[in-house]
Amino acid sequence: MVSIGVDMGAKNVKVVVLRENEVIGKALVTAGLDTEGALKEALQSASREAGIDYDEVGNITATGAGRKDVPMARDELTEVGAAARGALFHFSDARTVIDVGAEEGRGVRFNAEGRVIDFVINEKCAAGAGAFTEAMARALEVPLEEFGPLSLKSDREIPMNAQCAVFAESEVVSLVHAKTPKKDIARAVHDAIASRITSMVRRVGVEERVALVGGLAYNVGFIDSLNRDLETEVLIPPDPEYTAAIGAAVVAAERGAKASEGGENS
Amino acid sequence: MMEQFQEWAQERHSYAQEWKKQTGGKVVGYFCTYVPEEILYAADILPVRILGSHEPQDVTEPHIFGMFCPFCRDCLAQGLKGRFDYLDGIMIAQSCIHIRQAFTSWEMHLPTDFSYYLPMPNHVQSKRATPFLRGELEKFKGAVEEWTGTTITDEKLNTGIDLMNTNRRLQKQIYELRQGGNPPITGLEAMYLTISSQTTSKEDHNREMERVVSELSDRSTGRSIGTRLMLVGSENDDTEFVNMVESVGATVVIDDHCTGTRYFWNESEPNGGDPLEEIARRYVDRPACPTKDWPDRTRIPHVLKMAKEWDVAGAILIQQKFCDPHELDIPALTKAFHEAGIKTLFLEFDVTVPLGPFRVRVEAFLEMLSDEDLF
Numbered sequence: 026m027v028s029i030g031v032d033m034g035a036k037n038v039k040v041v042v043l044r045e046n047e048v049i050g051k052a053l054v055t056a057g058l059d060t061e062g063a064l065k066e067a068l069q070s071a072s073r074e075a076g077i078d079y080d081e082v083g084n085i086t087a088t089g090a091g092r093k094d095v096p097m098a099r100d101e102l103t104e105v106g107a108a109a110r111g112a113l114f115h116f117s118d119a120r121t122v123i124d125v126g127a128e129e130g131r132g133v134r135f136n137a138e139g140r141v142i143d144f145v146i147n148e149k150c151a152a153g154a155g156a157f158t159e160a161m162a163r164a165l166e167v168p169l170e171e172f173g174p175l176s177l178k179s180d181r182e183i184p185m186n187a188q189c190a191v192f193a194e195s196e197v198v199s200l201v202h203a204k205t206p207k208k209d210i211a212r213a214v215h216d217a218i219a220s221r222i223t224s225m226v227r228r229v230g231v232e233e234r235v236a237l238v239g240g241l242a243y244n245v246g247f248i249d250s251l252n253r254d255l256e257t258e259v260l261i262p263p264d265p266e267y268t269a270a271i272g273a274a275v276v277a278a279e280r281g282a283k284a285s286e287g288g289e290n291s
Numbered sequence: 292m293m294e295q296f297q298e299w300a301q302e303r304h305s306y307a308q309e310w311k312k313q314t315g316g317k318v319v320g321y322f323c324t325y326v327p328e329e330i331l332y333a334a335d336i337l338p339v340r341i342l343g344s345h346e347p348q349d350v351t352e353p354h355i356f357g358m359f360c361p362f363c364r365d366c367l368a369q370g371l372k373g374r375f376d377y378l379d380g381i382m383i384a385q386s387c388i389h390i391r392q393a394f395t396s397w398e399m400h401l402p403t404d405f406s407y408y409l410p411m412p413n414h415v416q417s418k419r420a421t422p423f424l425r426g427e428l429e430k431f432k433g434a435v436e437e438w439t440g441t442t443i444t445d446e447k448l449n450t451g452i453d454l455m456n457t458n459r460r461l462q463k464q465i466y467e468l469r470q471g472g473n474p475p476i477t478g479l480e481a482m483y484l485t486i487s488s489q490t491t492s493k494e495d496h497n498r499e500m501e502r503v504v505s506e507l508s509d510r511s512t513g514r515s516i517g518t519r520l521m522l523v524g525s526e527n528d529d530t531e532f533v534n535m536v537e538s539v540g541a542t543v544v545i546d547d548h549c550t551g552t553r554y555f556w557n558e559s560e561p562n563g564g565d566p567l568e569e570i571a572r573r574y575v576d577r578p579a580c581p582t583k584d585w586p587d588r589t590r591i592p593h594v595l596k597m598a599k600e601w602d603v604a605g606a607i608l609i610q611q612k613f614c615d616p617h618e619l620d621i622p623a624l625t626k627a628f629h630e631a632g633i634k635t636l637f638l639e640f641d642v643t644v645p646l647g648p649f650r651v652r653v654e655a656f657l658e659m660l661s662d663e664d665l666f
C-alpha cells in the first residue's frame with residue numbers, strides 16, 4: 026500500500042511517498058503566500074517521482090504548523106509525534122530526537138514503538154534556533170554554508186553569555202573588534218546554540234541514541250558542538266528536513282492498515 | 292446556565308461599584324486567599340480579590356523588580372491604572388513575598404482609608420498556628436470595628452461563617468459533578484464560577500449557585516469531552532488559555548489553584564461557641580499553598596487524590612514565571628504524577644501567554660496521552 030506524509034511547515038511544504046516502508050518519492054516546495062499552490066505542486070512532484078496513481082494512495086497524514094490546511098489529509102499528527110516516528114524510521118535504535126529548524130528547537134524522547142514519552146520545545150527566544158545561526162553568520166559576513174565548516178577549524182572555546190539573539194550579535198561584534206579569528210567566533214556561536222539545545226533536551230532526559238533532524242542537521246559546526254556537549258555521536262538521517270514528513274507517512278501507513286483491517290469505513 | 296458567573300467575573304469592577312451604590316457599604320480589595328473574608332462579611336463589607344487583567348503594561352517597573360512574578364505585577368498595575376479606584380480599603384494575609392510587594396507598593400502609592408497586613412502563620416503544621424491566628428483575627432476584628440465604628444458580634448461572625456461555608460459547599464458540589472464521565476460544565480465555566488466567587492457578594496453568588504445546581508446534573512455541554520485534564524499551579528485566571536486547551540480535544544475537570552479548589556475546598560467546623568477559633572482553624576487546615584506546606588508535604592497527596600478521583604489522564608503544571616513557592620513544588624509534583632501514571636506538561640505563564648506556541652505543546656501533549664489508542 027502507498028501512503029503519503031505531508032509536512033506543512035511555516036516556510037516549506039514537504040511531501041513523502043512511502044511504499045512498504047520505503048521512500049519512493051519526495052518533494053519540497055517553498056510555500057510563500059500561496060500555500061495551497063505549493064501543497065499541490067509538492068504532492069504532484071512527489072507522486073510523479075514515485076510513479077504512482079492517486080487511486081493507489083491508501084492514506085494521507087499531515088503534520089506541521091499548517092497541518093489543518095491539508096484538505097486531502099485524512100488525519101493528522103503533531104510535529105512532536107512526527108519527529109519521533111521519522112527518527113525511528115531511519116534508526117531503530119534511536120530513542121531521542123533533536124529537531125532544530127529555523128525558529129523552533131524541539132527534543133523528543135520516545136520508546137521502541139515510537140510512542141512519545143516526553144518532549145520539550147524551546148521558549149520564545151530565538152537563540153536556540155536556526156535563525157540565530159543565520160543572523161550570526163550575517164554579522165560575521167560569512168556565507169551560511171561556510172559557517173559550519175569554518176567553526177570546525179577552531180580549537181578554542183570562547184564562552185558567549187548572551188541568551189538572546191540581539192545581545193549575542195553585539196557580543197559577536199565585540200569579538201570581531203577584539204580581532205578574534207572568525208573561526209573561533211563561529212565555534213563560539215555553535216557552542217552557544219548547542220549548549221542551549223542540550224540543556225533544554227536534558228529536561229526530558231537524553232536517552233541514547235540521539236538523532237538530529239531539521240535544518241541545523243546540515244551544519245557540521247553545530248553537529249560538532251552538539252556531539253561534544255552531549256558526549257555522544259548524534260545520528261543524522263539522509264535528507265534531515267524530510268524527517269517529519271516521513272514520520273507522518275509512516276503513521277499514515279499504520280492507520281491506513283488498521284482502518285482496512287477493521288473493514289471498510291471503520 | 293453558567294453565563295451569570297462569566298458576566299460577574301468579566302464585569303467585576305462595575306459589579307462592585309453597583310454594589311456600593313446600592314448598599315452604601317464599603318469594599319475591601321484583598322491580595323491573597325488566606326484573608327478571612329468571614330470577618331469582612333460580618334462587618335457588612337464586600338471583599339473582592341485583586342486580580343490582574345492579562346494585558347501588557349508598563350507602569351509597575353519603578354515599583355516591583357522584573358523578577359517578581361507576573362501575577363503580582365499585573366495586580367499592582369490594575370491599581371496604578373485606577374481600575375480599583377472604588378476600593379475603601381486593601382488587605383493581605385501573609386503568604387508569599389511577591390504578592391506582599393504588590394500590596395506594599397499599593398499601600399504606598401494608592402492610599403486608602405483602611406489597609407491591613409494580617410500575619411497569617413506560615414508554619415500551619417504547628418500546634419500553635421491556630422491559637423496564634425485566632426489572636427491575630429481578634430486584632431484584625433478590632434481594627435475593622437475601629438474603622439467602621441461598629442461592633443462585630445459573635446452573631447454577625449456566625450452569619451459571615453455561614454455565608455462563606457455555603458459558598459464553599461456549593462462550589463465543591465458543582466466541582467464534584469465534574470467527576471463523572473460527562474462533566475456538565477467546562478473547565479472554562481468552572482474558572483468563571485470560582486473567579487466570580489472572589490469578586491461578587493457571596494449572597495448573590497450563593498443564590499445563583501443554588502439556582503443552577505439542581506439543573507446541572509442533567510445538563511450536557513453538547514461537546515465531546517476528549518482527554519480529561521487537571522490544572523495545577525498558583526493563581527490562574529487565564530481564561531483564554533483554558534479556552535484554547537478545551538478547543539483542541541480536552542476538558543479540564545479539576546484543578547489545584549488558589550483561583551480554584553484551594554479557595555473553597557474546606558469549610559469551617561462548628562466548635563461550640565468561639566467563631567474566631569473556628570475561622571482560624573479553617574484557614575490553618577485548608578489545602579495548603581506551597582508557601583505553607585512544611586515540613587510535611589501535604590499538597591502532593593492531596594493533588595494526587597483529586598487527580599485520581601476526577602480520573603484525569605494528564606496534568607498541566609502551570610508556573611507563573613519567577614514564582615518561587617510553586618517552582619519548588621514542580622519537581623516533586625512531576626515525580627508523584629509520573630509514579631501514579633499521570634503524564635504532565637509544564638508551562639511557564641507570563642502576564643500574557645503565547646497562545647500559538649502553547650497550542651503546539653498542548654496538542655503534542657494530548658497526542659502523547661492518546662498514543663495508546665493509535666498504535
Ligand code: SF4
Nearest residue numbers: 360387389390525614
Ligand atoms: S505564590 Fe507565586 S504566583 Fe502567587 S503571588 Fe507568590 S510568586 Fe506570585
